[in-house]
Amino acid sequence: MALSKTQSAAMWILSVLLAAAFVFGGVVKLIGTEDMVNAFNQFGYPGWFRILIGLIELVGGIALLVPKFAIDAASFLIVIMVGAILTVFFAGESIIPPLVTMLLLGSVAALRGDE
Numbered sequence: 001m002a003l004s005k006t007q008s009a010a011m012w013i014l015s016v017l018l019a020a021a022f023v024f025g026g027v028v029k030l031i032g033t034e035d036m037v038n039a040f041n042q043f044g045y046p047g048w049f050r051i052l053i054g055l056i057e058l059v060g061g062i063a064l065l066v067p068k069f070a071i072d073a074a075s076f077l078i079v080i081m082v083g084a085i086l087t088v089f090f091a092g093e094s095i096i097p098p099l100v101t102m103l104l105l106g107s108v109a110a111l112r113g114d115e
Contacts, residue, residue, distance in 0.1 A: 002114075002115070003111060003114055003115055007111060007114075008111075008115075010111070011107075011108060011111040011112065014104060014107065014108055014111075015064050015065060015070065015108050016065065018061070018064055018077075018101070018104060018105060018108065019061040019062065019064040019065050020061070021061070021101070022057045022058070022060055022061030022064070022077060023057070023058055023061035023062060024061075025054075025057050025061075026053075026054045026055065026056070026057030026058030026059075026060075026061060027054070027058060028054075029050050029051070029053055029054030029057065030051060030054040030055065030058065032047075032050070036050065037050065042091070043087050043091060053080065056076060056077075056080055057077070057080065059073075060073045060074075060076050060077045060080070061073075061077075064077075064108065067112070067115070070108065070109075070112045071109050071112045071113060074105045074106070074108050074109035074112070075109060077105050078102050078105050078106060078109070081098045081099075081101050081102035081105065082102065084098035084101075085098045085099055085102065
């Protein structure tokens with residue numbers, strides 16, 4: 001079923017916002033800002049894991065904007081968000097931000113599937 005113009009616009013707006021967030025987050029992880037290094041250390045993750053997650057977020061964020069790869073990108077990023085939810089849950093922090101992000105990624109994947 002084809003998307004309406006409103007659904008298509010909403011999907012693109014959501015895709016661009018999520019892409020920007022993941023590209024920014026990926027770059028921050030790859031650069032290794034002090035806050036990001038400290039966060040990964042606090043959660044008990046090694047430095048190479050921060051780089052891996054940063055690369056996945058950067059590539060996934062860009063791929064969200066390429067229709068051919070958008071569903072796969074959203075799916076990979078959902079897996080990353082499941083890891084983020086588990087990480088913050090076991091650290092006693094709020095799961096709301098990664099949970100909302102995961103649900104938005106699911107919405108993008110669903111809308112892309114209806115294109």
